[in-house]
Amino acid sequence: MTAEISETGIGKPARRKEDFRFITGNGHYTDDINRPHQTHASFLRSPHAHARIRSIDISDAEKAEGVLAVFTGQDIARDELGGLICGWTVTSKDGEPMKVGPHPVLALDTVRYVGDHVAMVVAETREQAEAAAELIDVDYDALPAAVSLASCQNGDAPQVHPEAPRNTCFEWELGNKAETEAAFSKAARIVSLDLENNRLIPNAMEPRAAIGEFDKGTGDYTLWTTSQNPHVARLVLSAFVGVAPEHKLRVIAPDVGGGFGSKIFIYSEETACAWASAKVGRPIKWTGNRSEAFLSDAHGRDHLSKAELALDADGKMLGLRVKTVANLGAYLSTFSAAVPTYLYGTLLSGQYDLPAIHVEVDGVYTHTAPVDAYRGAGRPEATYLIERIAETAAREIGMDPAEFRRKNFVREFPHQTPVIMNYDIGNYEASLDAALEAIDYKGFPARRAEAESRGKLRGIGFSTYIEACGLAPSAAVGSLGAGVGLWESAEVRVNPTGNIDVLTGSHSHGQGHETTFAQLVSSRLGVPLDDVEIVHGDTDKVQFGMGTYGSRSGAVGMSAISRALDKIEAKAKKIAAHLMEAAVEDIVFENGTFTVQGTDKSMAWAELSLAAYTAHGFAGSDLEPGLKEGAFYDPTNFTFPAGCHICEVEIDPDTGVTKIANFVAVDDFGTIINPMIVEGQVHGGIAQGVGQALLEHGVYDPESGQLVTGSYMDYCMPRADDLPSFRLGFTTTECPSNPLGMKGCGEAGAIASPPAIINAVTDALNIREIAMPATPARVWAALQARQPRAAAE
Amino acid sequence: MSVVAMTVNGKSVSADVEPRTLLVTYIRDTLGLTGTHIGCDTSQCGACVVHVDGKAVKSCTMLAAQAEGAEVTTVEGLAQDGELHPVQKAFREHHGLQCGYCTPGMIMTAVDLIRRKPDLDEETVREQLEGNICRCTGYHNIVKAILAASNEMR
Numbered sequence A: 001m002t003a004e005i006s007e008t009g010i011g012k013p014a015r016r017k018e019d020f021r022f023i024t025g026n027g028h029y030t031d032d033i034n035r036p037h038q039t040h041a042s043f044l045r046s047p048h049a050h051a052r053i054r055s056i057d058i059s060d061a062e063k064a065e066g067v068l069a070v071f072t073g074q075d076i077a078r079d080e081l082g083g084l085i086c087g088w089t090v091t092s093k094d095g096e097p098m099k100v101g102p103h104p105v106l107a108l109d110t111v112r113y114v115g116d117h118v119a120m121v122v123a124e125t126r127e128q129a130e131a132a133a134e135l136i137d138v139d140y141d142a143l144p145a146a147v148s149l150a151s152c153q154n155g156d157a158p159q160v161h162p163e164a165p166r167n168t169c170f171e172w173e174l175g176n177k178a179e180t181e182a183a184f185s186k187a188a189r190i191v192s193l194d195l196e197n198n199r200l201i202p203n204a205m206e207p208r209a210a211i212g213e214f215d216k217g218t219g220d221y222t223l224w225t226t227s228q229n230p231h232v233a234r235l236v237l238s239a240f241v242g243v244a245p246e247h248k249l250r251v252i253a254p255d256v257g258g259g260f261g262s263k264i265f266i267y268s269e270e271t272a273c274a275w276a277s278a279k280v281g282r283p284i285k286w287t288g289n290r291s292e293a294f295l296s297d298a299h300g301r302d303h304l305s306k307a308e309l310a311l312d313a314d315g316k317m318l319g320l321r322v323k324t325v326a327n328l329g330a331y332l333s334t335f336s337a338a339v340p341t342y343l344y345g346t347l348l349s350g351q352y353d354l355p356a357i358h359v360e361v362d363g364v365y366t367h368t369a370p371v372d373a374y375r376g377a378g379r380p381e382a383t384y385l386i387e388r389i390a391e392t393a394a395r396e397i398g399m400d401p402a403e404f405r406r407k408n409f410v411r412e413f414p415h416q417t418p419v420i421m422n423y424d425i426g427n428y429e430a431s432l433d434a435a436l437e438a439i440d441y442k443g444f445p446a447r448r449a450e451a452e453s454r455g456k457l458r459g460i461g462f463s464t465y466i467e468a469c470g471l472a473p474s475a476a477v478g479s480l481g482a483g484v485g486l487w488e489s490a491e492v493r494v495n496p497t498g499n500i501d502v503l504t505g506s507h508s509h510g511q512g513h514e515t516t517f518a519q520l521v522s523s524r525l526g527v528p529l530d531d532v533e534i535v536h537g538d539t540d541k542v543q544f545g546m547g548t549y550g551s552r553s554g555a556v557g558m559s560a561i562s563r564a565l566d567k568i569e570a571k572a573k574k575i576a577a578h579l580m581e582a583a584v585e586d587i588v589f590e591n592g593t594f595t596v597q598g599t600d601k602s603m604a605w606a607e608l609s610l611a612a613y614t615a616h617g618f619a620g621s622d623l624e625p626g627l628k629e630g631a632f633y634d635p636t637n638f639t640f641p642a643g644c645h646i647c648e649v650e651i652d653p654d655t656g657v658t659k660i661a662n663f664v665a666v667d668d669f670g671t672i673i674n675p676m677i678v679e680g681q682v683h684g685g686i687a688q689g690v691g692q693a694l695l696e697h698g699v700y701d702p703e704s705g706q707l708v709t710g711s712y713m714d715y716c717m718p719r720a721d722d723l724p725s726f727r728l729g730f731t732t733t734e735c736p737s738n739p740l741g742m743k744g745c746g747e748a749g750a751i752a753s754p755p756a757i758i759n760a761v762t763d764a765l766n767i768r769e770i771a772m773p774a775t776p777a778r779v780w781a782a783l784q785a786r787q788p789r790a791a792a793e
Numbered sequence B: 001m002s003v004v005a006m007t008v009n010g011k012s013v014s015a016d017v018e019p020r021t022l023l024v025t026y027i028r029d030t031l032g033l034t035g036t037h038i039g040c041d042t043s044q045c046g047a048c049v050v051h052v053d054g055k056a057v058k059s060c061t062m063l064a065a066q067a068e069g070a071e072v073t074t075v076e077g078l079a080q081d082g083e084l085h086p087v088q089k090a091f092r093e094h095h096g097l098q099c100g101y102c103t104p105g106m107i108m109t110a111v112d113l114i115r116r117k118p119d120l121d122e123e124t125v126r127e128q129l130e131g132n133i134c135r136c137t138g139y140h141n142i143v144k145a146i147l148a149a150s151n152e153m154r
């Protein structure tokens, strides 16, 4: 047993417990579930970016074969259901709360983006529901749409919501403005850069799906849904939308095929399936297809920014000034207001000792799909900005970009930035040095020359990033506008036979919690990994939880488990002391055995577990039978994963194709429980970063507001041959604010890599800026624009 | 409706389905073999790959009727006598899956790939995976797993 435990202990690459069901085709994703007498739903979506609905004629659809019901926004309004909400209130710099337009589950009189929800058809089969949806006759009065982010705030732009003049939801600011102005007035040099952070479409491989079921006898609703946070979904659906009271609504998020943020949010489809299941009196299933996912999953990023960096004569950063316009889409999605504000502005100090920062962000509505958190959420935008301008500044003052960064690193901790965050610990030079070594920075000029001899342009780019994870101290986020606390819960139930169920409020949709969390429990209690079951994703089993996003499950979710384990251990020791007639202080618990110090008296874990439930020996003590403990863990600070990514690209000047020749990532995630899983998270994150930098772009036609990139034929997903194998390294400073020293690893790759790649591309092309994605066409155009200048020199 | 019969994972099956029924729908809905997934509607993602008469096929791109009389293998039929296929083992050993959604299609593609090209190298694997999208792994460990399985099966 000991050997087995050591193979699966903390820091060991235990193979995943969840894999067997997935590699044998026995996973249980939402669409794999079928309920007795289930019906099927299809949603009619708006073909217009902006239109008034004059009338909806459902009579033909209602009569179609197999149709059980057709619902419109009026039916939902008649039931007095609330709209979908944004759970974070941002306050503008003039003290006004953000301006929120209503977000009905099904449109009432106006549609506001292509794909907006107009009606729901419920039928015996999916095909019948889809066919009937086409028979619904909607009389639209098509209106001009505000599509372009650059012009949506103009006085003459079409209005998305009357509540928000100039389509402006909020005008937010953060930082020390006066100090920033002062820093710029004494700067020896000011570097400025206009940046676009491209719109991305998340594309988890499992499309969203839902099954709503109503029990007539009890009045209970059950909703199976593709969610990263089933308890939050239940809370929103009960407290705000009013589908059912919280205790009458069970939300189950079974196996979920990837999320990346897009499955945090509460959408119209699952809301409607739950609500309508009572109307129809039978379970209703909806499974989105990929085209619907493109249209109606919340998109990510989409910023336009102007950044200015003030430097002194020695290249020391003095101040940063940023103005950003952030696209929120047509409606505020569940956390959308927080993403371009508190998850963005607070990270603009990067790894640098920057005494003055002032950032202004306008959150704006457009007639496009809602925009919300996507892997990294705000932090990739901040990192892109600071790392692009840092590299540009280094080039402009003729300093090596690595040395320029080194000169400006924060070196003393804790470090208070001008933008809220208090960095607790880190060693930025260590990860920079390890990355320089791994990529053989000294050898780069030779590699560049060799590439040149083959007619290729080789460039190198850096990104020394920081992010904030471990969302988050509840009091802190509450004071910043969050509608919820961001703690996590755990319950450890020891069974009489000694095996263990652990209930967690975190949710796994690829992260491998069933293994990592079990490793913690197994190594703490000295039981084999297979004796630990991690239970998640069901509001009837787990009391409450905040779910998985923001790389929070390790730092917050596992900290909660660790706290519950402390309590288990304490009670178990009390039981052991009582049964072995010793003082609690004399009980030692090691490798699954309780011993009385200095004696040969001992009890094995299983023996003690059984004794806890028989309780035969408890007479005369104040011990309660059983062995089950819970904990709510509320973090005291954010955690700050950081590191250095370096990318080398080779560009073919004839085709404009960029190839990633070399990619090194050195990350400091604090304590690592399972390096195999952590590396996998980094790989996946970098791949999404490569996608953003070189391939992916969500594009709307600027006039019609039609989504031009609505399928895998038009939206370029990273494929295996677009990517290299990555080289990873780790440096470690343990996080001081949580019991395990963990920081979080899920988003780092997506946060760090885009600026490294674009810095490499601009280096190879010897240009100042290129917009993401740096597609072959853009690279080729940049080369053509460059050549005459080069020739003239 | 028309009767479509085939052999799936070694068992004869037959069902009365609409003529337009896709093979993937037949497998998932009619036979209840939900290991085969659907990730797109443009035949791009490969989540639905199965073997038809020994060849990897995107089952969303084929009518069930076109597989009439064929031998079909899905991911559920890959393990033999309780023993995982070397490709399944390699995916687990090398962490070639995260959320698991692309995995059945990846594994079925990989088995076919190793059969077709016994001398695989990284570049070939990456090229040949063009028709399978994974959003989680960055392909790094999928490529590693396929190369390891190919070595093992040599």
Ligand code: FES
Binding pocket: B037, B038, B039, B040, B041, B042, B043, B044, B045, B046, B047, B048, B049, B058, B059, B060, B061
């Ligand atoms: S579902 Fe068949 S290729 Fe995507």
Ligand code: FES
Binding pocket: A205, A257, A258, A510, B096, B097, B098, B099, B100, B101, B102, B103, B133, B134, B135, B136, B137
């Ligand atoms: S493992 Fe999630 S899509 Fe490949």
